[in-house]
Amino acid sequence: MTTQGADVATLKPAAAIGGLGAFERYLSVWVALCMAAGVAIGKLLPGAIAALRGVEFGKGSQINAPIAVLIWLMITPMMMKVDFSSVRNVGRRPAGLLVTLFINWVVKPFSMALLAWGFFRFIFAAFITPAEAGQYIAGCIILAAAPCTAMVFVWSHLTKGDAAYTLVQVSVNDLIMLVLFVPLVQFLVHGASRLTVPFNVLLTSVVVFIVVPLVAGAVLRSLLLRRHGKAWFEGVLLPQFAPVTIAALLGTLVLIFAFQADNIIGRFFNVVLIAVPITLQVYFNAGLAYGLMKWLKVEHSVAAPGALIGASNFFELAVATAIALFGPESGAALATVVGVLVEVPVMLSVCAACNRTRHWFPAEQAS
Numbered sequence: 001m002t003t004q005g006a007d008v009a010t011l012k013p014a015a016a017i018g019g020l021g022a023f024e025r026y027l028s029v030w031v032a033l034c035m036a037a038g039v040a041i042g043k044l045l046p047g048a049i050a051a052l053r054g055v056e057f058g059k060g061s062q063i064n065a066p067i068a069v070l071i072w073l074m075i076t077p078m079m080m081k082v083d084f085s086s087v088r089n090v091g092r093r094p095a096g097l098l099v100t101l102f103i104n105w106v107v108k109p110f111s112m113a114l115l116a117w118g119f120f121r122f123i124f125a126a127f128i129t130p131a132e133a134g135q136y137i138a139g140c141i142i143l144a145a146a147p148c149t150a151m152v153f154v155w156s157h158l159t160k161g162d163a164a165y166t167l168v169q170v171s172v173n174d175l176i177m178l179v180l181f182v183p184l185v186q187f188l189v190h191g192a193s194r195l196t197v198p199f200n201v202l203l204t205s206v207v208v209f210i211v212v213p214l215v216a217g218a219v220l221r222s223l224l225l226r227r228h229g230k231a232w233f234e235g236v237l238l239p240q241f242a243p244v245t246i247a248a249l250l251g252t253l254v255l256i257f258a259f260q261a262d263n264i265i266g267r268f269f270n271v272v273l274i275a276v277p278i279t280l281q282v283y284f285n286a287g288l289a290y291g292l293m294k295w296l297k298v299e300h301s302v303a304a305p306g307a308l309i310g311a312s313n314f315f316e317l318a319v320a321t322a323i324a325l326f327g328p329e330s331g332a333a334l335a336t337v338v339g340v341l342v343e344v345p346v347m348l349s350v351c352a353a354c355n356r357t358r359h360w361f362p363a364e365q366a367s
Helices: 027-044 046-053 065-081 084-092 094-123 130-144 152-158 163-193 199-228 230-259 261-266 268-295 300-311 315-326 331-356
Strands: none
Touching: 027 046, 027 230, 027 261, 027 331, 046 230, 065 199, 065 230, 065 315, 094 130, 094 163, 094 268, 094 300, 130 163, 130 268, 130 315, 130 331, 152 163, 152 300, 152 331, 163 199, 163 300, 199 230, 199 315, 230 261, 230 315, 230 331, 261 268, 261 331, 268 300, 268 331, 300 331, 315 331
16 A cells, blocks of 8 residues: 555565465456356245345446445445545556556457457357347447456455555546546447447446445545554555455456356356457456566566456446346346456456566666
8 A cells, every 4th residue: 555645656565474364366267156156046036136226326327236335334334444545656656557548448348349359240140140240349349348346356366466656547447437438338338249239328327326426435534544543544454455456346246147147047148258358358458567567677566466456357247237238137137247257267367367477577776
């Protein structure tokens, strides 16, 4: 964590103090168990799941209230960690941030749209209907247009990334997402899938799933820092939120997979097809970002988290948005759920690759 107003350029790369916790060490296990539990609950308790699925913020809003509450519980503590004042300090080391922004907002949404269009309209056309193709393209685009927020800190931790710089990248991406997510999704979904995206529903999704936790986190951070000081805030309060964040993440996964139980079991072959372009785009974007970082001689503690941020997705927002736009049983929602299936094992493999190639980068001097 940075100190308030500290110069990012003078901070040491943050090592994983004390090693990985149980959650990070067995992350893929917990996620797999939640996925399986969600599918089982969805099949065993269809009435209860249907009732939960029908709980919305206002009639016809299509914003699922249980998922929204879980996302708030998960993202708000993450947003409380973000020091937006640190954004102004990145000017002394802009290369890492610029590469990440280039991948997130210039390359990733458009490359995902192209890959999804090519695979679902042509390569896999014999296996799916045109209507399914349009839905899967839309879901993939929504997934790629939402840069990772909540899991960024885990990926940075696993690669011993510079925690201060990671906070800067999260802060800037969140601010840009407020402006670009809606127009990007509208433009690309309509262009690649020929589906119409209701602007009001999409904007409401952004407000509910990004603006609310972001503002809540920023306000709580400011109030609590002024009242109790930085040492108490970071040393006492934030660690107490860790179980809440983890429980909310796992609960979100259970609920998402419960909502999609019939889709996952009934269309398992389609799940495999959807996973192909999503997996390819993750490795492509991670490799491109990492290669650009190396070319620009960015230090590894910035390059590795930057590559991971540029490749991973804010899947909670993507799933919630797809459900809001097209419904919980839609092909678009299924595509974003497949993104969850792919995200953790693929990103862990990217973390491992980054750690094995640390020697590609010059040794970093401790300040």
